[in-house]
Amino acid sequence: MIKLLLTRTQIILILLLAANSVMAQLTVDSSISRIAFGSCSHENKPQPILDLVAGYNPDIFIYLGDNIYGDTRNMAKLQKKYDKLAAKPEFQELNKVCTVLATWDDHDYGENDAGRHYPFKVESKEIFLKFWNEPEDSDRRKHNGIYHSVMLGTEGKRVQIILLDTRTFRDNLVKTKGEIIFMNDYQPNQHVDSTFLGREQWEWLEEQLKAPAELRIIASSTQFSHEYNGWESWTNVPHEQKRMTDLIKSTEANGVLFISGDVHWGEISKLGVDGQYPIYDVTSSGITQTWDKIEPNKNRIGEAIAQNNYGIIEIDWSMKIPELDLKLFDLENKLRSSVHLSLTDLSF
16 A cells, blocks of 8 residues: 655645635626625634634635734745644635635735845745645736736626735835834835835736726725824825825726725725725724724724724625625624715715
C-alpha cells in the first residue's frame, strides 16, 4: 500500500478549494441581492461573526483587509498565519455558503501602515493570490498590486464590485510630529504629487467607472467618506480623495458607494459633494478587533458600533426603481445602524 503524505498547508488548500466550489455557481449572469463584508480578523482569535454572516446566507462576502495580522517580513511566517485562518471551521463554513472576495490592508500586506516602500510586496501578493484562490489566468496576476473588478448580473441588475489596492502604490503619509492642530498619527498630505492609488491603478479605475452598471461597490481597505481624524484614511491625502469624487463626476458613474474597514469600529458615513450625489461609506470593522476610542465624525449617520460587527448591502430589484439597505450588525446579530436608499439617490 502506498501512503500519501500531505503537508498541513496542502490539506488546508484542498479543504478551501472544495469549500470554494460555490464560486463556480456564481456567474456573470447571477443576480446579486445580498452582499456581506467585514475586516480586521486576527487569526489567533475565534471568529463567531463569520457564523452570523453564514447564517445570513449572502451571495458574496467581501474581506476588506487586515484579514490576518501578518506584520512580518518573513514570508514563511505570513503563510503560517494564513494557514491559521484557513483552518478555522467558521471560515470554512463561510466559504461553503457564498462566494468570497478579498482585498488587503496593511497587516495582511505585511507591515503596519505600510505603503509602496514595503520591500516584500511582490512576495506577499503571491501568497495573497494563492490563498484566495485567484485563477491563474486572472488579470490580477498580470499587473502590479492586487486591484481587481468583478461585474455580476444582467442589464438592469448589474453590480460592479471594485476591489482597490490602497497599499502597493501609496506614498508615505505625513506624521503629525506632535503638532497640536492635528490629531493622532497623521496630518493631511498637501504635496500634490503624492498618491494613494498610483497612476496605473487610477487609469484602470477610470475605465472601470465607464463600464455600464446599476450599482458600483468600491471596496477600500481604509475609510473614504468620514471626517478627518488623524488615522489612516483617504483624508490623509485630500487631493486624492477629491480626485476620486472628480473621477466619479467626469465619468458620470451612477450607483457608487464605498465599503471600508481598518478602524476597529463600525459606522455609516455620508460625504456631500458639490455637483453630484453624496458618497456613502459603510465601515465594518472588526471581525475580531475593537478599539478603545471612537473618533468624532460629523459625516456619520446614526450611531457608531464599538463591538465586533459585519456589514450587509441588500438590493431589492423587484421595485420599479431598485432600492438598497445598508446595514451593520453587532456580535449579538442586532441591527445597529442602517440607511435606506433608492438607486436614484446615487445618480446624476
